[in-house]
Amino acid sequence: MATDNLFKYEKRELEAFGFSRQNLRHSSKSPSERLIEELRTQGIVNAKVLDIMRTTPRHLFIDEALSSHAYANYPLPIGYGQTISQPYIVARMTEALLNQGKLDNVLEVGTGCGYQTAILAQLVGKVYSVERIKTLSDKARDRLNFLGLNNVQLQHSDGHWGWAEQAPYQGIIVTAAPLNVPEALLEQLALGGCLIIPVGQKNEQILLQIIRTRTQYEQYLLGPVNFVPLHKGLK
Numbered sequence: 543m544a545t546d547n548l549f550k551y552e553k554r555e556l557e558a559f560g561f562s563r564q565n566l567r568h569s570s571k572s573p574s575e576r577l578i579e580e581l582r583t584q585g586i587v588n589a590k591v592l593d594i595m596r597t598t599p600r601h602l603f604i605d606e607a608l609s610s611h612a613y614a615n616y617p618l619p620i621g622y623g624q625t626i627s628q629p630y631i632v633a634r635m636t637e638a639l640l641n642q643g644k645l646d647n648v649l650e651v652g653t654g655c656g657y658q659t660a661i662l663a664q665l666v667g668k669v670y671s672v673e674r675i676k677t678l679s680d681k682a683r684d685r686l687n688f689l690g691l692n693n694v695q696l697q698h699s700d701g702h703w704g705w706a707e708q709a710p711y712q713g714i715i716v717t718a719a720p721l722n723v724p725e726a727l728l729e730q731l732a733l734g735g736c737l738i739i740p741v742g743q744k745n746e747q748i749l750l751q752i753i754r755t756r757t758q759y760e761q762y763l764l765g766p767v768n769f770v771p772l773h774k775g776l777k
């Protein structure tokens with residue numbers, strides 16, 4: 543039933559039944575469903591990505607004090623000057639990665655709170671994720687265990703070096719921006735594999751999709767983005 547039809551009723555008639563104009567507009571949709579609708583209007587089309595994002599509890603990845611913002615389409619602070627990525631960006635990067643087809647293994651650089659890790663874990667065979675800030679990595683591990691996502695391995699390390707022991711990867715996704723694409727990540731990409739990575743300085747970053755072919759690395763521009771920097775060393 544279109545809620546607009548109900549607006550022909552007088553305010554007092556609606557209130558007599560416990561409705562307000564406010565809750566009529568939103569009564570049928572949960573915050574996560576509204577977020578998914580917004581992602582669709584922004585051009586995300588992969589039904590699996592949208593479905594996993596609808597059912598993954600983003601509020602578990604952020605501080606309780608921010609939980610009323612959990613399903614809003616913007617980044618939020620997660621401590622240590624870092625952020626949980628905007629849902630649109632998570633969806634866009636995941637969709638671009640999955641364009642290559644079914645993926646058995648993916649390396650993520652920048653675990654952060656583990657939200658992108660959780661989305662990937664439900665869509666690919668195995669996820670390896672590295673994070674340079676130990677406390678963030680430990681907390682992400684607890685959340686992923688709590689959700690029963692046991693096809694994930696986390697490591698406290700500097701993602702500039704990738705994770706050589708588990709390479710090659712069919713997909714690599716980087717959630718912090720270096721100035722240039724790290725050589726190790728290109729080397730650890732499987733033949734036919736796909737690397738999604740933001741590069742550039744603050745306010746001048748672009749998101750790249752790089753596909754490794756037999757003879758070269760093909761590079762595609764996905765658009766302007768704004769990520770935290772990929773820092774060197776551990777904390």
Ligand code: SAH
Nearest residue numbers: 626627652654658673674700701717772773
């Ligand atoms: N994937 C996260 C995004 C976190 S923000 C999400 O789902 O929301 C980016 C993360 O990259 C931060 O946690 C930051 O500490 C981490 N990071 C920055 N430089 C890094 C490096 N060299 N190696 C590994 N992680 C790094």
